[in-house]
Amino acid sequence: MANVEYLFASKREQTKLANRLAILDAAREVFGEIGFEAATVRDIVRRSGLSVGAFYNYYRSKEEVFEALADDGARRFRPILEAQSAKARDFESYLRAAVGAYFDFVAGEHAAWLAKSKDAGMLSQARGTPEILAVFDEVRRVFADVMARDLSGGVDIEFLAASCIAVAREIGDRMVERTPLDTGAATDFVVNLIMGGVPNLPRMKG
Amino acid sequence: MANVEYLFASKREQTKLANRLAILDAAREVFGEIGFEAATVRDIVRRSGLSVGAFYNYYRSKEEVFEALADDGARRFRPILEAQSAKARDFESYLRAAVGAYFDFVAGEHAAWLAKSKDAGMLSQARGTPEILAVFDEVRRVFADVMARDLSGGVDIEFLAASCIAVAREIGDRMVERTPLDTGAATDFVVNLIMGGVPNLPRMKG
Amino acid sequence: MANVEYLFASKREQTKLANRLAILDAAREVFGEIGFEAATVRDIVRRSGLSVGAFYNYYRSKEEVFEALADDGARRFRPILEAQSAKARDFESYLRAAVGAYFDFVAGEHAAWLAKSKDAGMLSQARGTPEILAVFDEVRRVFADVMARDLSGGVDIEFLAASCIAVAREIGDRMVERTPLDTGAATDFVVNLIMGGVPNLPRMKG
Amino acid sequence: MANVEYLFASKREQTKLANRLAILDAAREVFGEIGFEAATVRDIVRRSGLSVGAFYNYYRSKEEVFEALADDGARRFRPILEAQSAKARDFESYLRAAVGAYFDFVAGEHAAWLAKSKDAGMLSQARGTPEILAVFDEVRRVFADVMARDLSGGVDIEFLAASCIAVAREIGDRMVERTPLDTGAATDFVVNLIMGGVPNLPRMKG
DNA sequence: AATGAATGAGTGTTCATTCAT
DNA sequence: CATGAATGAACACTCATTCAT
DSSP states (O other): OOHHHHHHHHHHHHHHHHHHHHHHHHHHHHHHHHHHHTOOOHHHHHTSSHHHHHHHHHHHSHHHHHHHHHHHHHHHHHHHHHHHHOOOOOOHHHHHHHHHHHHHHHHHHHHHHHTSSSSSOOOOOSSSOOOHOOOOOOHHHHHHHHHHHHHHSSSOOHHHHHHHHHHHHHHHHHTTSSSSHHHHHHHHHHHHHHHOOOSOOOOOOO | OOHHHHHHHHHHHHHHHHHHHHHHHHHHHHHHHHOTTTTHHHHHHHHTSHHHHHHHHHHHSSSHHHHHHHHHHHHHHHHHHHHTTTTTSSHHHHHHHHHHHHHHHHHHHHHHHHHHSSSOOOOSSTTOHHHHHHHHHHHHHHHHHHHHOOOOOOOOHHHHHHHHHHHHHHHHHHHHSSSOHHHHHHHHHHHHHHHGOOOOOOOOOO | OHHHHHHHHHHHHHHHHHHHHHHHHHHHHOOOOOHTTTHHHHHHHHHHHHHHHHHHHOOSHHHHHHHHHHHHHHHHHHHHHHHHHHOOOOHHHHHHHHHHHHHHHHHHHHHHHHHSSSSSOOOOOOOTTTHHHHHHHHHHHHHHHHHHOOOTSSSSHHHHHHHHHHHHHHHHHHHSSSSOOOOHHHHHHHHHHHHHHGGSSSOOOO | HHHHHHHHEEEHHHHHHHHHHHHHHHHHHHHHHOTTTTTOOOHHHHTTTHHHHHHHHOSSHHHHHHHHHHHHHHHHHHHHHHHHHHHHHHTHHHHHHHHHHHHHHHHHHHHHHHHTSSSSSOSSOSSTTTHHHHHHHHHHHHHHHHHHHHHHHSOOOHHHHHHHHHHHHHHHHTTTTTSSOHHHHHHHHHHHHHOGGGGGGGOOOO
């Protein structure tokens, strides 16, 4: 009897987890396809295969789902970032680590999304995804920290951080649209631009 | 009789113009504060002080107001851009012209907005404004043209253009938050960063 | 001076009449084309070339215009009906007179309408026109009177009157759709059907 | 468990059915009273006692409700018509069958309506009801078929069919206003009129 | 009188959220 | 817990009517 109840409870836990994931997956897709503003709870519910009521058992609103996705993204990103930052010692290597980690994450998200939506003719994706947004904030913080620490006198750190972030974001978006997806090249581009400007940019062959 | 008619028409025309402006002003604020998607016709109407019906006497939809604002912005921007581009001959000077024009426009908009909203505790502004968006597209086009024309082989023009635009936009947003508002410094920052990277950045005193 | 004023007033009267007619004409067309329910005051105003305000100077509502058209129709119909009824002495001749008058009126209206809308690809017309409706009521009254007077005992006068009217209306509608428009044949059909049923119907050649 | 689920589903299904009927009933009344054009979704909703949202859970628009009512009427009418037509062999018997079936249907609808609206001081009813309209179209088709098949040369079939239909409709409307409601008498009247005209009409006693 | 812009109640419809089952 | 129908506020938009000019 105890066993039965235990298993029952376990089954319940499993279901709860599965539902939670179903909602998150559905929401990620919907947000990616039509954007957070345009997305309705009904869109998410429809896609998740659950009932409206179930949705509200797990999340109180569209916003809460958004945050859950964002948190999830940030949580998954942190180890990537730490791995890349491990042996960075100067500004350039930190920059490379952060940008590289960001691009790796974006590429991973994009691949997951490609794998899932094999057939459907989809729309924008990527930019608006809550995970990317959250990860982006993470990168922003890192940049600011690194610059405040490693960059000696006189340069406008707020402006520089903002610029780096903007470039990373923009190039990240462009990168996933290209085939083959080359995070290395993208990282090189960003780092070289920031470190040496146009004359320093990598030259493409052909 | 002629006088009467003249005054008659005149008063009416004045009111119409005032209403049109009231709608545009209200819409600009609303779009700037909560974004185009989230904004409702009723938000604009409420803010403008007019009635729903009046709104539809002037514009057929939210979209049409947006476009009116965007067109207006683009139209006002063009002379500024042309003035700055007049004697530009190489990539750097074009870049400086475009970025400078953009920053001048943004600064102008921001000043107008400051003058108007003396009291109200406002939100984001600027970024989402249809005018800025439209002007931004203009700048984007210019960048792409200039790079395609002036930049010799091998650099990734799409990436570079995207980066320049992203930086310009980001710095533009940051610039208007600072006091005193210094478009020259902002322009220098952007151009120096793009042309020579971090080592090339202007040093701040103090 | 008196002369001037007189002419001025006269001109005013003329204008007033012209406006009234413009509204009625416009309304007739609009009602005929899209029906009374669907028609809006704005439709009528637009078609009449007058201003909204002017419309309300002459009529208080769509309904009032409808009634004006109906009255006008009834007024124009009465002499036609009287002419045809002049020498009728028995039920059949009264029936023929009333139906004939009705068909003549309908044919006249249809011709006027054809002449006006030379080019535009129009819709239904006829049935819904306020004039026809009003004239129809006139015919209804005549039928009821004649039957009450001329038909000796036992037949269900209410049913018979209703039937005659229904047939007249239906055939009137069909008649104007045919080319050439033949009021005589239509009248014969109705009268023969009512007086003798199917066996009594006129035979068509060919 | 099974029981619970069964009852659960059952209760829900019952409510859904009841609501669907409430909407249809309300719509029938509203359409009957003020006509399809003038009727608004809110009128129907108000009368049904449900909420606006509930209406849209069941039907996508006013049009859809109308069609549902019309389909229902046509579906209920068909067996009546078929029963009456079963042994008809010539024009007169077909005419009698169709008219009789139509009158039976109209009488049934009227009875149902009387039973329901015991107290409310209602308006026109019947004529505009989607069911009656739909059934009427059915009758129209039958008439046209029968005449095209059974009526030998020369008579104007279009005019005749239109006349029969018009008479049937008109007498149907009048019939339900009389007490006692006598479909047999009404049918006799119509058939006799069509087959032999005024001289052939049944004589009333008294 | 004539004008046509202003008004706001009213339309069809959607949607987040609740809650009986 | 899951379900999905019910709710009603909100939306974009229309229109009869008024009224300053």
